[in-house]
Amino acid sequence: MLRYLFKRILILCLSLFVASLVIFALIEVIPGDPASYMLGLNAAPDTVAALRAQMGLDDPLALRYLRWAGGMLAGDFGQSFTYKVPVIDLITARLVVSLPLAVLALVLAVIVAFPVGLWAAARRGRLSDGAIMAGTQLGIAVPNFWFAMLLVLVFAVKMRLLPAGGFAGWDSPLAALKSLALPAIALALPQGAILARVLRSALIETLGQDYIRTARAKGLSRTRALTAHALRNALIPVLTILGMQFSFLLAGAIIIENVFYLPGLGRLIFQAITQRDLIVVESAVMVLVCAVICVTFLTDLAYAAVDPRLRSRA
Known part of the structure; x- marks a missing residue:
């Protein structure tokens, strides 16, 4: 059993490594520049260049990958460009x-x-x-999206038993479960x-x-x-x-x-x-x-x- 477990853990680690490489490569080839998107079409080139440098987008891809992967291993996923909060x-x-x-x-x-x-x-x-x-x-x-809308029509609009949308938060577990009930049924x-x-x-x-x-x-x-x-x-x-x-x-x-x-x-x-x-x-x-x-x-x-x-x- 220990040998079987060791082999599965090794496959798990290798799969995570390969997945991180593929995800980073695919995201990086997506067209569009985040700095240009954030500053708008009329932004000055030097302003865009300064923001790219600040975001680390000018660094070599290998360095950016190592920084990203190493940060995740340490529990640091970086900071969102848009929301300015930790990811x-x-x-x-x-x-x-x-x-x-x-x-x-x-x-x-x-x-x-x-x-x-x-x-x-x-x-x-x-x-x-x-x-x-x-x-x-x-x-x-x-x-499932058609079934979801049907559930909303019946249980939220007609019968008014469950909310039609939104999430109430876990401060009230019963309200949170009610918010998830119809989506869960539609998915199930x-x-x-x-x-x-x-x-x-x-x-x-x-x-x-x-x-x-x-x-x-x-x-x-x-x-x-x-x-x-x-x-x-x-x-x-x-x-x-x-x-x-x-x-x-x-x-x-x-x-x-x-x-x-x-x-x-x-x-x-x-x-x-x-x-x-x-x-x-x-x-x-x-x-x-x-x-x-x-x-x-x-x-x-x-x-x-x-x-x-x-x-x-x-």
Whole structure:
């Protein structure tokens, strides 16, 4: 197990290093000059040059990368060109919205997907199974931003149960959860539908294995075989989807954040790109990539916990 863990940590560190190089290179080739954007089109060339020097944009790329990467390792993400505050403060303020939103959406997706997937697998080929598969297909096909607007129309405008947008802050946890409820439901719908279909397929494949047929022949009920034996072995593809979904929910919720006017990390990146605030874009994207890589690392550990064969192959 220690060898397996060491290899995964080594891959984690290497992935973070390569990701930082790619992110820095991609951001640097984006057209446009931050200094010219901040000063306007009519700014004098010497003023623009002075601001570029002050922002460190004239330094060699290698030096700028080392300064940026070294600062992140030390917890210093630099200072925003636009907001004139430390980037870490901007990211932290947005993460307290994006991270709970992603966790809440994933929890809702799991709560719905697991019983639905188990029910569909247990009743394979029946009318209820067909209805569930049709429903999950509809959940995947419906755009989440359209579903979000429908939720606003029903629960905020008509019924006035939940706020239509904005974030109340964590000073009042109940108000904060109400602010995140509709966005989380909108994000959870397609993810729950995907997860239910994957779980159903994995369970059906597992139920066809010889050891399940042997257990059934010895008198084990179908429900018991499904929950006690098949479910554990069907978790590996499910864990893969869960890891990918959390990464998507954390990094890809920018549309939902804009629909509900949530001050999340995705919206911060969008605003920083339009303002040519390179240091914010680089650092925020790196935080998201780091989260994705760390989730993948934890998923690999979960694989080893579920399937001991993976530990023996390491």
